[in-house]
Amino acid sequence: MWTWIVEHHQDILKVIRAVVEILILWAIAFYVYKALHNTKVTRVVVAIAIAIVAIGAISLLLRLDVLFSLLIKIFTPSIAIALAIVCQPELREVLAHIMEQINENRWLSRFFSPSKVDDEVTNVFCQAIEKLANKRIGALFAFERRDNLGAIADTGVKLDSQFSDALALTLFNTRTPLHDGGLVIANNRIVAAGCIFPVSKQELPDRTLGLRHRAGLGITETSDCIAVIVSEETGCIALAYSGKLERNLNVNMLKNRLGNFLSPYNDSSQEHEDSLSSTRPPFKEKFQSLHQAWRTRIKKYVTEQWQAKLICFVLAFTVWFVVDQSFVNNSDLQQEIRRSHP
Numbered sequence: 001m002w003t004w005i006v007e008h009h010q011d012i013l014k015v016i017r018a019v020v021e022i023l024i025l026w027a028i029a030f031y032v033y034k035a036l037h038n039t040k041v042t043r044v045v046v047a048i049a050i051a052i053v054a055i056g057a058i059s060l061l062l063r064l065d066v067l068f069s070l071l072i073k074i075f076t077p078s079i080a081i082a083l084a085i086v087c088q089p090e091l092r093e094v095l096a097h098i099m100e101q102i103n104e105n106r107w108l109s110r111f112f113s114p115s116k117v118d119d120e121v122t123n124v125f126c127q128a129i130e131k132l133a134n135k136r137i138g139a140l141f142a143f144e145r146r147d148n149l150g151a152i153a154d155t156g157v158k159l160d161s162q163f164s165d166a167l168a169l170t171l172f173n174t175r176t177p178l179h180d181g182g183l184v185i186a187n188n189r190i191v192a193a194g195c196i197f198p199v200s201k202q203e204l205p206d207r208t209l210g211l212r213h214r215a216g217l218g219i220t221e222t223s224d225c226i227a228v229i230v231s232e233e234t235g236c237i238a239l240a241y242s243g244k245l246e247r248n249l250n251v252n253m254l255k256n257r258l259g260n261f262l263s264p265y266n267d268s269s270q271e272h273e274d275s276l277s278s279t280r281p282p283f284k285e286k287f288q289s290l291h292q293a294w295r296t297r298i299k300k301y302v303t304e305q306w307q308a309k310l311i312c313f314v315l316a317f318t319v320w321f322v323v324d325q326s327f328v329n330n331s332d333l334q335q336e337i338r339r340s341h342p
Contacts, residue, residue: 018320025316026309033308045087048079053318072323117143117262121163121188122255128165129230129237130251132172138179138232139172140197140212143262144186147223153184156195163190182215182227198222202243208233209245216240226261228254 005012032045052071059068125141132139142149157178161167163185171193172179181194200217216227220240227240237249239257249257 018324022313022316022320025320026313029312029316030309033312045083048083049315052076052079053315057318117185117258118188119259121185122258122262124163124165125168125185125228126251126255126258128163128168129228129254131165131169132230133235133237135169136232136235137169137172137174137230138212139168139228139230140182140216141228142182142184142195142197142216142219143226143228143258144184144191145224145226145262147225149184149186149191149219149223149225152182152195152197152219153192156181156184156192158192159190161190163188182219197227200243204245206247213238213240213245217243217245220244226258228258 052075056068056071058064059071129139142152167190168183170176171183178194182197183193184191184195197215198218198221199211199214200221202217202221204213204217210233212232213229216229216238217240219225220227221243224242229238229240230236231238236247237251237254238245238247239249239254240246241261246257
């Protein structure tokens with residue numbers, strides 16, 4: 001057995017490399033499909049992918065080396081760049097979803113330095129929100145968490161000042177030039193005011209919600225920040241997170257929600273986690289629960305959207321085979337040249 005493995009270790013390594021490459025290509029193809037599923041460009045992307053694979057396979061079978069070279073070196077990169085430009089909103093949603101998954105992961109999130117907001121700043125902020133709501137002054141705030149909002153802050157006026165209710169009332173006064181934009185808060189300080197937030201395109205349940213609420217939703221769709229909105233017409237307080245909107249909050253509800261969202265990003269979360277260590281279940285029960293959870297997750301992953309996964313696997317294998325054969329043909333051509341010109 002060991003003798004056979006030693007003799008054929010090169011072939012075994014080739015098979016392992018091929019399997020890994022095909023699985024990586026399959027994962028990329030499937031996640032691209034999920035990102036573009038039910039969008040306007042889905043049919044275009046699928047048609048282009050099928051056309052490229054078909055032309056590449058025919059070129060290899062008929063040994064149309066010039067056509068294959070043009071396809072690999074010129075047409076495919078150009079089409080990929082064009083699709084990246086056309087599908088920019090969908091790609092942004094994919095990246096935002098990936099960052100959301102990282103932030104929810106307790107281990108991966110440790111590699112990202114969070115923006116901190118103390119309880120004192122939260123209390124002062126809620127007092128300012130109460131005054132803005134009572135006076136029906138429209139306002140829009142964004143609390144930075146793990147995703148950096150530097151690009152958003154660059155669209156406004158940099159302040160780098162301590163937060164206070166008087167400053168918030170002044171900035172959102174209708175007679176000041178910065179009242180139309182949003183205010184970014186990070187590390188207990190006001191970073192910038194009058195910022196332009198991305199506007200959400202999703203359908204809102206109430207037509208009375210205006211551009212300010214859409215901007216609050218939009219910035220939470222492209223980052224993990226928390227947005228707080230005060231309606232100018234009704235004085236109602238709303239909170240946005242992950243593209244979701246909670247409306248008609250009072251000050252106490254807002255303070256609790258901000259504490260729930262911002263406390264996992266403070267140092268107190270580690271102390272809370274340590275305090276729960278004594279109440280954790282025994283290792284055997286924990287292992288059984290993890291085993292059952294992974295079985296359910298794997299079963300769901302295999303059976304869910306299996307038709308799309310099968311098509312993506314066939315596409316990934318075809319792409320791998322076409323590219324692999326191109327390398328084989330190039331190496332054979334180089335060997336022939338070396339033999340003819342010793």
